[in-house]
Amino acid sequence: xxxxxxxxxxxxxxxxxxxxxxxxxxxxxxxxxxxxxxxxxxxxxxxxxxxxxxxxxxxxxxxxxxxxxxxxxxxxxxxxxxxxxxxxxxxxxxxxxxxxxxxxxxxxxxxxxxxxxxxxxxxxxxxxxxxxxxxxxxxxxxxxxxxxxxxxxxxxxxxxxxxxxxxxxxxxxxxxxxxxxxxxxxxxxxxxxxxxxxxxxxxxxxxxxxxxxxxxxxxxxxxxxxxxxxxxx
Numbered sequence: 001x002x003x004x005x006x007x008x009x010x011x012x013x014x015x016x017x018x019x020x021x022x023x024x025x026x027x028x029x030x031x032x033x034x035x036x037x038x039x040x041x042x043x044x045x046x047x048x049x050x051x052x053x054x055x056x057x058x059x060x061x062x063x064x065x066x067x068x069x070x071x072x073x074x075x076x077x078x079x080x081x082x083x084x085x086x087x088x089x090x091x092x093x094x095x096x097x098x099x100x101x102x103x104x105x106x107x108x109x110x111x112x113x114x115x116x117x118x119x120x121x122x123x124x125x126x127x128x129x130x131x132x133x134x135x136x137x138x139x140x141x142x143x144x145x146x147x148x149x150x151x152x153x154x155x156x157x158x159x160x161x162x163x164x165x166x167x168x169x170x171x172x173x174x175x176x177x178x179x180x181x182x183x184x185x186x187x188x189x190x191x192x193x194x195x196x197x198x199x200x201x202x203x204x205x206x207x208x209x210x211x212x213x214x215x216x217x218x219x220x221x222x223x224x225x226x227x228x229x230x231x232x233x
Contacts, residue, residue, distance in 0.1 A: 035070055
């Protein structure tokens with residue numbers, strides 16, 4: 001994924017001097033000046049802690065965490081939800097790949113647990129941004145699958161559901177992840193959506209459902225800068 005002309009989306013209000021992040025497009029070059037580390041994403045809940053010597057890909061995982069300056073954790077998506085997580089006071093960050101299977105398996109909860117267990121980060125101290133992904137307007141699934149989400153996260157899931165064709169409907173996967181985060185103790189005000197639906201929202205975003213398996217991917221990344229110069233506007 002290379003290129004020189006691009007626009008990265010960023011979370012509103014994330015202006016901590018040491019933190020850099022971006023939600024890229026399918027043509028984006030990201031994380032200039034960082035050692036960027038990815039994983040082989042498998043729609044699971046495995047976590048990898050990465051550092052300066054980590055290869056890329058670092059292994060099979062859908063959560064990357066780091067507290068090492070100069071290291072950027074990155075994930076690739078094309079409809080799945082990319083979550084960037086930061087504990088600004090602790091200077092710990094995470095990148096999470098949350099497709100529907102990972103979301104159903106609790107990948108966001110696993111990420112929060114990893115930050116707590118590895119770095120002592122209280123869940124109430126984190127901020128989370130959910131980047132461009134397929135939204136409730138376009139993510140059609142079987143109602144039976146939606147019921148499995150409701151079994152896991154409660155009836156609040158039905159607020160993210162819209163009935164459609166017989167036996168089917170559309171689920172807002174970003175909203176389901178928000179529900180999971182809030183249930184785990186993340187304040188609603190600490191969670192934000194960034195960017196449009198990848199399937200119908202326009203712009204240079206990759207969409208598996210719209211473009212097929214041969215389409216591109218976009219990269220979302222987060223890292224801790226080696227210096228604390230103000231982030232680029």
